[in-house]
Amino acid sequence: MFTQTSLTPPRAVLFDLDGTLLDTAPDLGAALNAVLRAEQRPEVTAKEYTPLASHGSVRLLKHAFGEEFDARQEELRRAFLTAYSTAIAKHTRLFDGVSHLLNKLVEQQIAVAIVTNKPSALTNQLLPYFPQLAAIEVVVSGDTLAVAKPHPEPLLFAAEQLAIPAQQCWYVGDAQRDIEAGQRAQMTTVLAAYGYLSEDDQPAQWGADKHIHHPLELLQLWS
Structure with a gap:
C-alpha cells in the first residue's frame, strides 16, 4: 500500500x-517479429513483448532466441535495429x-x-x-x-x-x-x-x- x-x-x-x-512497445515488437520472420521462427505476441519493451533490443532478442542469442548477439541486434529504424514511429x-x-x-x-x-x-x-x-x-x-x-x-x-x-x-x-x-x-x-x-x-x-x-x-x- x-x-x-x-x-x-x-x-x-x-x-x-x-x-x-x-x-513504443508496438514498434519494438514489430521489429522483433520482423527478425523472427526472417529466421522462419514463430512470432512473439504483444502480451509477451510489451513487458520487455523498456529493456531494449537485448532483452527482447534474448526472450525470443534464448541461449542462441549469446552466440549471435551482434548479428541479431544489427538485424533488429535495422528493422526498428525503418518503421520507428508507425504505431x-x-x-x-x-x-x-x-x-x-x-x-x-x-x-x-x-x-x-x-x-x-x-x-x-x-x-x-x-x-x-x-x-x-x-x-x-x-x-x-x-x-x-x-x-x-x-x-x-x-x-x-x-x-x-x-x-x-x-x-x-x-x-x-x-x-x-x-x-x-x-x-x-x-x-x-x-x-x-x-x-x-x-x-x-x-x-x-x-x-x-x-x-x-x-x-x-x-x-
Whole structure:
C-alpha cells in the first residue's frame, strides 16, 4: 500500500522515454517479429513483448532466441535495429495524458528533460515525430556518456545541463533501473506503474518515493 502525501514541487522533472512518455512497445515488437520472420521462427505476441519493451533490443532478442542469442548477439541486434529504424514511429504514441502533463509543467515553470537508455541515433530519429518531445532541449541517451542507467551519472548530467541541483529534480520511469538511478542521484523517484511492468517485477521492493498509474497523477503529488 503506497501513501500519497504531497511533496514540495520539483524544479525539474526528468523522464524515461520508452514506457514512460512513449508507448513504443508496438514498434519494438514489430521489429522483433520482423527478425523472427526472417529466421522462419514463430512470432512473439504483444502480451509477451510489451513487458520487455523498456529493456531494449537485448532483452527482447534474448526472450525470443534464448541461449542462441549469446552466440549471435551482434548479428541479431544489427538485424533488429535495422528493422526498428525503418518503421520507428508507425504505431508508437504518447501515453494518454502525457501531452497535457508536459503543458502543465511548462505552465508551472518546471523544467523537463529526457534520460533514456535508448541509443542516441534512435532517440534522435524518434523524437521529431512528437513535437512536444522534440522541443525538450536536454536529452540524455544511453550512449551520451560512457555509462547508462542504473548508473546515476546520466541523471546528474541532465540536472547539470538544466543548472538545477539534483536534489530538486524528480525522476519518472517504469523500470527498476530508473528508480535505482534516481535514488543514487539523490532525486525524488516516481514509478510510472502504467508502463511496461512484467508479472515477475516486484515494484513494491524498489523503494520509489511515489507510484503513479496515469501520467497526470504526477501533478497531484505536489498540488
